[in-house]
Amino acid sequence: MADVVELCADLIRFDTTNRGGGDAEGERDAAEYVAARLSDAGIEPKIIESAPRRANVLARIPGTDPTLPGMLVQGHLDVVPADAADWTVPPFSGEVRDDYLWGRGAVDMKDFIAMVLSFAPTLRPRRDIVLAFVADEEDKGEYGAHWLAAEHRDLFEGCVASISESGGYTYHVPDASGRDVRLYPVGTAERGTAHLRLTARGRAGHGSRPNDDNAVTKLVGALHRVAAHRWPVNLTPTVRAFLERTGQALGVPVDLSDVDGTVARLGPAGALVVPTVRNSTTPTMLNAGYKVNVIPSIATAQLDVRVLPGTEEALFAELDVLLGDVEREFVAHQPPVEARIDSPWFDAMADALRAEDPEAVVVPYCMGGGTDAKAFSPLGIDCYGFAPLYLPPGFPYRAMAHGVDERVPVEGLRFGARVLERFLTTC
Known part of the structure; x- marks a missing residue:
């Protein structure tokens, strides 16, 4: 397995800022990097542009059982703007400091893409895995997921479930006696x-x-x-x-x-x-x-x-x-989306988390905002927020996405990669 921290740092160093209204172009450079890593792993990627330099990377990893329906693994390459004057470290440096990897996109969501790249060379899934690393999620998805769903629906043929951002991370809460309980909320719905x-x-x-x-x-x-x-x-x-x-x-x-x-x-x-x-x-x-x-x-x-x-x-x-x-x-x-809670997909996510953290309490939750799940759900795909991370007590995870000094614990990244590989191997 390649070092997920190095891969994530490399991705952060690509300035893929999306200022909205079509004002973004760095996605192409990041897409070429991702495609090269997939090619090195023996996977055949496609780079598809919806407009000049608005690039999306698509690939299909064949499963060992062709009778099983496919799984979509989707994430976005773009990030929101970051003003370096406000940050402790330069936001596109990909610097490791104090056991954290710092930079715009560290949790939203270049960490997830790096996890997949880290084990792609050795992944042997039971079912087909379709990878989609897309542009423009931080605006309207018109150059990314929504465009792909409308213009290249065939690329997602056979997929019945999907995983992406905003779920599967550690959330420390005290129980009635004051004991620390580690919740892992998995996104099963979005407003x-x-x-x-x-x-x-x-x-x-x-x-x-x-x-x-x-x-x-x-x-x-x-x-x-x-x-x-x-x-x-x-x-x-x-x-x-x-x-x-x-x-x-x-x-x-x-x-x-x-x-x-x-x-x-x-x-x-x-x-x-x-x-x-x-x-x-x-x-x-x-x-x-x-x-x-x-x-x-x-x-x-x-x-x-x-x-x-x-x-x-x-x-x-x-x-x-x-x-x-x-x-x-x-x-x-x-429109809102909601996937099934009592399903083999949710059970497999919970099993993968508990294999790495036996005391994990895995619960479904509804996201207050939105993701590219809104593009893929109309295709008949059950979409889940599952981008696992182990987070230490007190880590302000919910302030990281779009916030100043975005960062992710390096051991949390490695935990997430192990969980994600287990899930995609066994689901």
Whole structure:
């Protein structure tokens, strides 16, 4: 097995910053590196560009049993911007310091790609493994996963399950007696993302005169109703299972008629589930007017809506009531996804984690944000967040992705590579 730390450091040194709106080009250099490592392992990769230098790497590793359905292993090559002035170490240095590997992408998600590259030469899976290391996840996926799913669907033929980022990492929490319990949340669902543009229309006029058809006041009133609305608890199968299994592991009473109280009793573990017991509608942008003494005829806003699996229809119906005569339209819309919890895939992930950490408590959880799973799930693929890492107590993992001083423990990387190789060999 190649050293996963060196591979990850190499990947970090490729500046694959994605500034959004098509402003990215470093993915091509990283893609060529990944393709070369796969070629060295005897695997035949393809580099497919959706636009100049917006590169995606695809490869298929044949399994020993052609009757089994395939598994997609997908990750993204791009990263969000990093301002070196804010960092302790240069963000694209790939430096190892104090037993951590530092750099943009260390946990989001060049670590995962490095893990796969580290054991690719010796991987002998039972089923076909399709590798997809893609561009543009940190924007809209239009040059990466969503483009591939639309234009190159045949490359994923036979795949029925997928693994990718945001799951399988150590989350230390105390039980009722104060004993440290090591949770490993595996992503089995994601809230959907709907970015909405709201438009209020009224009668233009002079700011000094009464106007009962003021677009600005219409919009402000609607936004106040939306912001003040308390969305009800919606327990999806993933969130219900998280509460029940985590409560049992911690010795904490679980009362599903009082979800907020249960979440509070879970202590630090409750932070994993707080964003996913309800839908959310958050006003984020406002625009109206061009002169202080002119009442404009149009006022607009944008709303960040996050919606749980199975609740979209009810949410938008209620939102329309709250908006009244304010119009809404989608700026972006990616529906929620949810994979099966009680499945051989989840069981195999849990087994692989417990083989390396016998005290691992593996639980399903729902991601509050989104990943490229939203591109592959419509292809009939069950998508799981499983990028295993061992993390020490107190490590601020949730602050690492997109944060300053992103880093990953070197031994955690090696743990993750062992878990991932075991899973892909035995699943």
